[in-house]
Structures are given as structure tokens and as C-alpha cells.
Amino acid sequence: MSDIHRASTTAPVNIAVIKYWGKRDPKLNLPTNSSLSVTLSQSDLRTHTTASCSASYSKEDSLLLNGAPQDVSGARTQACFRELRALRSQLEDSDASLPKLAALPLKIVSENNFPTAAGLASSAAGFAALVRAIANLYKLPSSPTDLSRIARQGSGSACRSLFGGYVGWEQGSASDGSDSVAFQVAPASHWPSMRAVILVVSAAKKGVSSTTGMQTTVATSTLFASRASETVPRRMQEMQNAIQNKDFETFGKVTMMDSNSFHATCLDTYPPIFYLNDVSRAAIKVVESINAAAGRIIAAYTFDAGPNAVVYYLEENEKEVAGLFKTLLGEKDGWKGERGEKIEGNFA
Numbered sequence: 001m002s003d004i005h006r007a008s009t010t011a012p013v014n015i016a017v018i019k020y021w022g023k024r025d026p027k028l029n030l031p032t033n034s035s036l037s038v039t040l041s042q043s044d045l046r047t048h049t050t051a052s053c054s055a056s057y058s059k060e061d062s063l064l065l066n067g068a069p070q071d072v073s074g075a076r077t078q079a080c081f082r083e084l085r086a087l088r089s090q091l092e093d094s095d096a097s098l099p100k101l102a103a104l105p106l107k108i109v110s111e112n113n114f115p116t117a118a119g120l121a122s123s124a125a126g127f128a129a130l131v132r133a134i135a136n137l138y139k140l141p142s143s144p145t146d147l148s149r150i151a152r153q154g155s156g157s158a159c160r161s162l163f164g165g166y167v168g169w170e171q172g173s174a175s176d177g178s179d180s181v182a183f184q185v186a187p188a189s190h191w192p193s194m195r196a197v198i199l200v201v202s203a204a205k206k207g208v209s210s211t212t213g214m215q216t217t218v219a220t221s222t223l224f225a226s227r228a229s230e231t232v233p234r235r236m237q238e239m240q241n242a243i244q245n246k247d248f249e250t251f252g253k254v255t256m257m258d259s260n261s262f263h264a265t266c267l268d269t270y271p272p273i274f275y276l277n278d279v280s281r282a283a284i285k286v287v288e289s290i291n292a293a294a295g296r297i298i299a300a301y302t303f304d305a306g307p308n309a310v311v312y313y314l315e316e317n318e319k320e321v322a323g324l325f326k327t328l329l330g331e332k333d334g335w336k337g338e339r340g341e342k343i344e345g346n347f348a
């Protein structure tokens, strides 16, 4: 009986406050602009992954997600496997006493603790966990930055899930992607009162995939060029300053404006891409009314490539923000989503 080598890890979901939208290289997932996200606490939304390899496994690499076999032949998964195997081979070449793991078939088993189809950035946590689990299995000396470079090739936003807290992804300029990596802006402990409530408006799979949507936007939107070259670079700086200064008013305003800018660019794509629906727009109105009642910004919405709302707020405003959404969820069917899910987030 051959040995089975095994390692496990978890990776969290991240929700962007400055959105990644557009690729300058679709093969390497090199973006047309930098982005910035907040990593959710592992107790809320995360992927748990075990990677193993053994000569006793059938020849093919395999991946099980929530018990269902997945296709691993796609270019993105293959790129991650290839890069990690190459690093392991280098180690094995330099130390003949190491077991020859790079040549063995891989078996990956992943579980999400949230509905995969809910449109909640599952590919980010998924690829981040896959890459780190294999790196641990291979005992690679790679840093989170090195692993972010590999995870990016699986899914762009995955590079940000290699770090906790407040995380940037530098777009970089090198054509090989060597400088397109994630970096930590601040650990979660820097601003521990940050909270999020996630309203699952629809658990249906998104209509237009991010990859297809981005390519069509880059090709057709007239708003896209100024967003990528002027708006986002300015907001990246404003957002990093707001986080350093724990300035929620600026954090919230920039978050909402960048979500609006991203969805405006989607609408400006031809044919247009609609990710928000009537319930999403109602959520925006609720946040506006919360802020109007407070006389300042205490709640900030953001939407990814789907209708679900993520609302950021500080713990001290829990009652005014999450409390109101809870009341609405209890009273209005429209807030419950198709399956009544509502997920509250913490940051740790």
C-alpha cells in the first residue's frame, strides 16, 4: 500500500470595495485596474480544502466540491497545478531525500460552508484554498504573495483571499504577471469593529459570467477607459487612506461610488449587463435612508456580479443598520431571497 500524503487549509471569501472588472490578459487573469477587498471572517464564509497525493490513486488528478466531482481539465485549474508542481520539482531536484510528490496524482476535496450557487465569490475562496492546500502538501516555502500570484491564475479575485483583513491587488505592468499580486493594506485587528450583513436576494447562478462580462465591457464600454485609468487609481489611494485612518465616512462613500461605477460600466456594455434587480435597488434606498436619518454615512452597500447586497457598517451602529435590515427581512417577503438566506458577517 502506497503512502498517502495530505494537507488541509481554509480560505475566506473576500468582498471588493474597489472592484476588479476587466482583463488585459485573460489567460493569466491580469487586470486592467487594481482592486481592494475586505476579507470575511473564516467562521462566516470560507472554503475548507484537503489536498492529497499518492501513487495508489488513479492516474488522473481529481477535485470534489461539496461532494460533487468537478472538471479539472480547464486552463485555470491546470495552470495552478502546473505552477505548484514546478515549484515542488525544484525542491525535489535540490534535495534528493525528498519524496517525489510532484509526479503523483492529486486528489482535492473542498467544502464551502455557504451555498456555492449564491453568487458569493465562491471562486475566490475556492482557488485560494486549493493553491494553499497543495503548497502545504508540497511543503513549499512560498509566501502569501507568491501564492497570490498562482491563485490569480485560477480566478483573479482569489489572489486577495490569501490574506486576511483589508487587501489590495496591484494590477502590475509586467506581461508575465510577476508583479500582479495581492498585498495586505491592514490586518483585521486594525479596524476590528467593521461588520457586514449580506442580503441574499437571489441564490440563482449569475446570468453573465464575470469572465465573459469583463471581456465584453473592455471591448464595448465607453465609460470603461476612464474608470480603469483615472477613477480607480484615485479611489485606491482614497480607500487605503480611509482604512489607515479608520474613516468610515470616506470608506463608505468610496465603496458605494465604486459599486455604482462598476454597475454603470456594466450597463454601458453592449449588449448591456444587468446584475442589479429591483430588490437590489430597494436595498440601496434603505441604506440611503439609514444614512439620511443618521445625518452621516454609517452604512455602505456594494454589489458584485449579481443582485446580492453586502452592507458594511461599524459595530457601534449595529442597531441602526443590521437592525433595520433584520426588521425588513422579517416583514417583507422581497427581502428574504428565494430561500430566505441572510448571512451576517464579522471580520476577524
Ligand code: 2P0
Binding pocket: 015, 016, 018, 019, 020, 021, 029, 035, 123, 124, 154, 155, 156, 157, 158, 210, 211, 303, 304, 305
Ligand atoms: C471583484 N468581481 O473585485 C469583482 C467585482 C465581480 C465584481 O472579481 O475571471 O471570478 O475568475 O478572474 O475573480 C469576479 O471575478 O473573475 C470578481 P475571473 P472573478 O471581486
